[in-house]
Amino acid sequence: MPAKKVCIVGSGNWGSAIAKIVGHNAKGSNRFDPIVNMWVFEEMIDGKKLTEIINTEHENVKYLPGHKLPKNVVAVPEITEAVKGASILIFVIPHQFIGKLCDQMKPHITQGTIGISLIKGIDEGPKGLKLISDIIREKLEIEVSVLMGANIANEVADEKFCETTIGAKNEANGHIFKELLQTPNFRITVVQESDTVELCGALKNIVAVGAGFCDGLGFGDNTKAAVIRLGLMEMIAFTKLFCKGQVSSVTFLESCGVADLITTCYGGRNRKVAEAFAKTSKSIEELEAEMLNGQKLQGPQTSAEVFKILKKRDMVSKFPLFASVYQICFEGKAVQEFITCLQNHPEHM
């Protein structure tokens, strides 16, 4: 079997952390081509192209400063060039850019190519919910697995121990991805319920925004725990209502479920920006630009997609936490009212 060539589509904070792992594993295995392409959305940093900096200094100085990337990871600015000859694609970009990028990639995809999405977010289609993996599957006509878990990028890059979950409808693909991505400090469980895994990854970012509101309003650990629990109940209910395939409660006990929810409600960027939102009168867009140095927030946008879906099905009242996050971020509802939505939650009625 010829060695499989890998292309990482994306090079932000998570994309660069995962490039460290993939570069290292590809170099040490004869199943994979040792040269790993990484598509980089080109930017100028102090008068130099980001791709040139990565290829000479082996560091993504903007999105993962302080970490060397393996030298066999090659930054490529043209997506059509980056995917050439690749039979494994790792998608790791903010979800709003995926459709356009897939359209550019399509003519260069060869038969038998497989993909894995690390992207957290959802879209809304004519039939309601649309997963990011669905968009990739439909546009590129390839099999797509997902990887989601309690994986804050900087900690993974620091090689601090964590777990993650691969959701793969095709078990053999799941095991190829496990071989490519597992390390002693990045332990992987493969499950078949891919759609549930993916929805966990998307929905927990909305809950994290709620957790950030509570921090900004000065509430304590008990309140945070309640937000996490009520958020989890809404995540499970939403997934059971809108997922096409089977949804088992045990999947929520994997790293992609409870573990990711906890880490995001304590450590992630959604929580951080939402805390600042509650403490200042600035908009989410202003804070994203001010606080994240080009990184993108997923929680508020995902709450907007979820709200549209709930409204269409007349189910807003059954998901007060999700709905309030949207209304506070985008409709001028007072952030102090977030607690009212928790006090009147259907879980207590």
Ligand SMILES: NC(=O)c1ccc[n+]([C@@H]2O[C@H](COP(=O)([O-])OP(=O)(O)OC[C@H]3O[C@@H](n4cnc5c(N)ncnc54)[C@H](O)[C@@H]3O)[C@@H](O)[C@H]2O)c1
């Ligand atoms: N960072 C984490 O800890 C983490 C962990 C797990 C999953 N994720 C998920 O991974 C995905 C990617 O996040 P990230 O942290 O790698 O990115 P990021 O938010 O750190 O960086 C934003 C990226 O978007 C790129 N970009 C900007 N404008 C663009 C455009 N017009 N078209 C295409 N790309 C553009 C930038 O070059 C940059 O690479 C997201 O879905 C995120 O939720 C992130």
